[in-house]
Amino acid sequence: MKFHDDAERREWQDADAVLDAIGVGPDQVVADVGAGDGYFTLPLARRVGPRGTVYAVDPSIERLNRLHERAEEEGLDRIRIRALSAEELAVCAGCADLVFYGICLHDFSDQGAALRNAMTALKPGGRLANLDWKKEETMRNGELLGPPVEIRFSEEEAAGMIREAGFTIESIAPSGAYHYLILARRP
Secondary structure (H helix, E strand, O other): OOOOOHHHHHOOOOHHHHHHHHOOOOOOEEEEEOOOOOOOHHHHHHHHOOOOEEEEEOOOHHHHHHHHHHHHHHOOOOEEEEOOOOOOOOOOOOOEEEEEEEOOHHHOOOHHHHHHHHHHHEEEEEEEEEEEEOOOOEEEOOEEEOOOHHHOOOHHHHHHHHHHOOOEEEEEEEEOOOEEEEEEEOO
C-alpha cells in the first residue's frame, strides 16, 4: 500500500469531517490506535485542547517519531506516544472517552484482542469509532487507494467483530467516497 502525504490525503479524506461525525470535543481522553505519523492524532489533539489527552498508539517507531516532531512544531504537548500494537496492551484502564481506529482494523493481526484492549481502555459509556475502507476497489485518478480488497472488512463484518467484543453499535454510515464509520459504545 502506498502512503500519501497529508496534503494528498486531504484530497480524499477530510480528518475534520470524520472527527465532527464522531463528536470529538474539549477535555476528552482519546486513544488513537494505529496513529501512524498523526494524520488524525494532530487534529484530535487540537480538539481535546489543553485539558484533554490523546494517546497515539502505533508499532512503527519511525512513524511515531515523525508524529512527535510534528506535535512539537505545533506545540501540542498533550499527546502521549506509545510504541505498541493494538493487540499488545490497553493504553490505560478505564481512562478513555474514545478509542479511534483510523483505517486500521483490517491491519491488526488479532482484531479480537485489539477490541478487548479498546474495551479495557474505555470508561463505562465510552465510545469506539472504527473508520475503515469499504470492501470494494477504490480508485482515484487511475490509482488504487488502500489495501487489497481481500483483507478489508465489510461494514457488516466489522460490526459483527465489534458486537462480539461486547460493544453496542450506535451507527454505521458512509464516510467520504471510500470509507465507512462505525460508532459503538461500551456498556
